[in-house]
Amino acid sequence: MTVGTLKRQPLYVQVRQLLMQRIAGGEWQAHDALPSEWELADELGASQGTVRKALSELVEAGLLYRQQGRGTYVAAAPGDWGEARLLTPGLFMEQPDELAREFLGLSRFNASEDIAEALQLRRLAPLLRIRQLWRRHGAPVALDDALLPAEAFDGMDARWLRGSAGLYGTLQQRFGVRLQVVSEQFRAEMLPREEASLLGVTGMVADVPALCLLRLSADMDGRPLEWRQRYCLTHQLAYTVKHG
Amino acid sequence: MTVGTLKRQPLYVQVRQLLMQRIAGGEWQAHDALPSEWELADELGASQGTVRKALSELVEAGLLYRQQGRGTYVAAAPGDWGEARLLTPGLFMEQPDELAREFLGLSRFNASEDIAEALQLRRLAPLLRIRQLWRRHGAPVALDDALLPAEAFDGMDARWLRGSAGLYGTLQQRFGVRLQVVSEQFRAEMLPREEASLLGVTGMVADVPALCLLRLSADMDGRPLEWRQRYCLTHQLAYTVKHG
DNA sequence: GAGTGGTCTAGACCACCGA
DNA sequence: CGGTGGTCTAGACCACTCA
Secondary structure, three states: OOOOOOOOOOHHHHHHHHHHHHHHOOOOOOOOEOOOHHHHHHHHOOOHHHHHHHHHHHHHOOOEEEEOOOEEEEOOOOOOOOOOEEEOOOOOOOOOOOOEEEEEEEEEEEOOHHHHHHOOOOOOOEEEEEEEEEEEOOEEEEEEEEEEEOHHHOOOOHHHHHOOOHHHHHHHHHHOOOOEEEEEEEEEEEOOHHHHHHOOOOOOOOOOEEEEEEEEEEOOOOOEEEEEEEEEOOOOOEEEOOOO | OOOOOOOOOOHHHHHHHHHHHHHHOOOOOOOOEOOOHHHHHHHHOOOHHHHHHHHHHHHHOOOEEEEOOOEEEEOOOOOOOOOOEEEOOOOOOOOOOOOEEEEEEEEEEEOOHHHHHHOOOOOOOEEEEEEEEEEEOOEEEEEEEEEEEOHHHOOOOHHHHHOOOHHHHHHHHHHOOOOEEEEEEEEEEEOOHHHHHHOOOOOOOOOOEEEEEEEEEEOOOOOEEEEEEEEEOOOOOEEEOOOO
16 A cells, blocks of 8 residues: 555556566566565555565566575576577477677667557657677577667766677666567568678678577656567578467 | 365465366357356365365466456457567567468378377377468468377368367367467578468578477367477568467 | 356465475 | 564455446
């Protein structure tokens, strides 16, 4: 009841929102333990069951994880590659390889009509473009462009992105923003020339098809903040997304 | 407590399993109302909260849906196309078109090594192959092959598949089987010749890239029963999957 | 108004963890 | 052993739907 009653939201929703804010705000570091369900219940004036319901939803959303008998912990921000995996086509149980990230550059852009609409910006709004290359066993396999509204991330520094935190880590540490995937699209396309050269596909090789991924992500209040575009070479590889 | 105590599973899991079986067994038709939470609680010797938790998980899995103030209903089997959608690349909010299904044929096959492993069958185990074509505004956009273990679906009749129920409807009505996606892979490939001709891509056109989807589905006990392979023409189109 | 799902509580017991 | 998450109950009240 001490939780601010903005609308007439159920109590567990208010608790969930409050905890989301406190997590995004950096009150706890990754892998820090939250107070126990009973402590939170006391503190927030709710019952343990209600707190539990809120926590469960945050666990499901990937912000927290639980260990029976130990406690509830803050999950690390997802890596820049995301929940996806690259593996051998047809093998579903295979343990996937880790991918190496290479930061290529930070530049400025103006939003095309599509992107402006998806990010709820005006036409030609300024964007930051963060370009990254992914390697598997040293060979380039994917090229990523993340497009972010420049105004929301004023002061973004390329040096942060070069570091080990990556883009998502930087957004969380420097801007207190944690993104969640809203929608994702897949498409097969011939690899465009610019992307081909960045991926090291030379003109000698015949044109290659690429898996083209578009992803829209939003912060925890639902404001769309990232348009991610990925060209992925799936020669002898397949792209998997987590399933419920 | 009247629920059969096979293992030492939590009560809500037992309730969930029991209800899953009764739904798959056809005790209720699609859009039939289940007994109320209180009636189920009485009948099964559990509390309303426990029944509610079981029902919630089945709602999340898409087997049931709820309407506040009315009741809990059995959801229709998913269409053969699945939860995916085809829409214009970059437009995330677009209302997708319905696709028309065309049954192409039922044939017999022997499992390749990959497929045998994924479906937990011996090598060269007999399979049924159900081939379907999908059209959008009359134009072919995707070709589906569903591969099922022949032994599990003995007596499958092509006439059932030609009907409006489709494959998933037939599996549910005739075999009491309801499938759930286990894992999904995406890949970009040049369209192979056979698939190209079925999709009406003539030799005059240069080679086209195709989005290639592999999907493994299992029944509600987790036994893998379907290997689905889909070639999808994504010229001016993009493939979307539901997001939590 | 009766019946339904949706929320919330207080209290209980269990299984698991670590000191 | 005490503290944690995980389950379960009984009872309460609310919001919604439909007759």
